[in-house]
Amino acid sequence: MPRSSMLRAPVTASATARRPSGAAARPGVVLVAVLLALLLLALALAGTLAVATQEAMLGRVEAATLRARLGAEGAARAALAGWQPEVLGSLPPGGSAALPWASGTGAGGVRWEAAVERLSASRWRVTGEAVVGPVLNPLATGRTALLVATAPGPDLWAGLRAALTADGQLVLSGSAVLDAAAPPREPCGLDEAAVDAAGGGGPFPAIRLGEAGQVELASGATVQGGMEDDAAIHAGMLAAGLGPLGTAALASMADRLEEGALTLAPVADGATCSTAAAGNWGAPLDPAHPCAGYVPVIHAPGNLELVAGAGAALLVVAGDLVVRSGVELHGIILVLGNLTVDEGGLVRGAVRLAGARADVGGGVFRDACVLARTVRRSAIDARPFRPPGRWWLPSF
């Protein structure tokens, strides 16, 4: 063996691990390609996530906006649902008030509140507002406004300028009495100004008749205050309602629905008037009774027969009304059908009759005190209703 071969460098394991020369020319290409692909993937993912995140944020704002809008509308509706005529009736024109019963806080960070402004004697603006999110940096706010109307007493009394207003056939039999200015049955309990306002500066006739009206008067019947013809009176006008309050609005405001034969009697639980009790139409003959101040708005969608007792109401009867002997009814009475008042029966206040016939054997008295008391105690002059035409207002 040549010495040179003996002297060659030892072959070691490290020598055998050398890469082929070709591979050394493109080190990390796969890694770079993979990293590049991963980068593109990450970019695409990030783009999608960015859009999705933006959409999620917009969706959140949109949901908050919807909640705010619904909350504002709900607050305005709640203001009407919980309307307190006794409280709001004393608000002067130009005045405003927050409505605590329509305000509150809900889960999920929503707060809503409602307020009312009395624009004039008969018009109100109800606003509802809702805020979603933190107080200092709310996510969304909503605001809405409603225009509602009320019917002031003078507008109602203007249509009650006689004991009986009608455009049909009136048959006054027996000892019937129609009186245009009956004195109160007992001390009125209201200030003179209110009673004078309801009186409206009389004197008034006992009967006001339209062109189609006729009167048959028995020898024993009395008409105190005379009769007056008015061509403006007709059945359609009488059936339309009372002043600005249409019949439908009156029906929708009713505290009670009654039909059929009814015995009237006040019902109290201790010192509290049981307004839900059957036949309880207040206690107009007993000023000391807990129900003395209760004068409901009543709608009778059909015929109504009052058999016995006494009561006070703003009464709208879509059918016929019969007042039997011994019954004393105080209030403002609108009858779309026929009217019968038996001998011994008495109606105090005023009656508007749209039907074709009235048979009166008892009494129908125009009583300014009863008219004023009916409006004030039923608070019909401060109950809201939708005015004709526009009532949702643009809100900003």
Added chain:
Amino acid sequence: MVRATRVLPRAPARAGSALVDLLAALLIAALVGATLAALLRAQLRLGTRVNARAAAAEVERTAAVILLGELRGMDPGRDISGASADSLGIRAFRGVGVACAVGAGSVLARYRGSRAPDLSKDSVLLLRAGSEVAWSPGTVSRGVHACASAEEEVFRFTPAGPVQPGDLLMIFETGSYHLADGALRYRRGAGGRQPLTRELLGAASGFGAPLAGPADLLAPGVPEALTVHLDVLLPGTGTRVPLDLRIALPNGGVP
């Protein structure tokens, strides 16, 4: 010193191993690459879809917010002056004032709105119990009165008719919304704006016939609701999605 060395086995013992390594590496790289490419393609498709849906949602949202805001507070019997398949003429309300004080030839009103009253383009709708009268104010200027709350401003108007305290003064401009030529436009006189453009809205967009009720229940011919047809173009997909918005008009239906 000469050291004895041991010669390791050479190539014949490892024949083809580099090739196998290379093939394995290539195979793995191909698998990884294919997976990544598939993921990337799926991701891009998803991104396109998400973008398209976001654009559609944006169209729906924009149209709903604008039209709902304009239409819901209006009285369709009085405030819609003309409705066709591609346009809707309206009184566009910009604020509401309440008359506080009435003087000789001027009225001070507390006001809240999306902008201040502008004599050059605004009219006033005076709302009083049982009546509405529209007029153009002679002058409008800022005023001062204690009746305004913190969120309200006071403006002095020269009225064209009698005004009483408590009357509502609704400030409006007469304008029209158009859904034509693939765009939603608002026009007032020669000016206007274009909230939605033809990149997102197709030519089939338009207004539906207003929905009015029967005469015995509702005011005849007074719309209760309005339908808006949106022909939404989904960007990047070449497809279009029909979307209908039906907007209730709460002041409609009752005379």
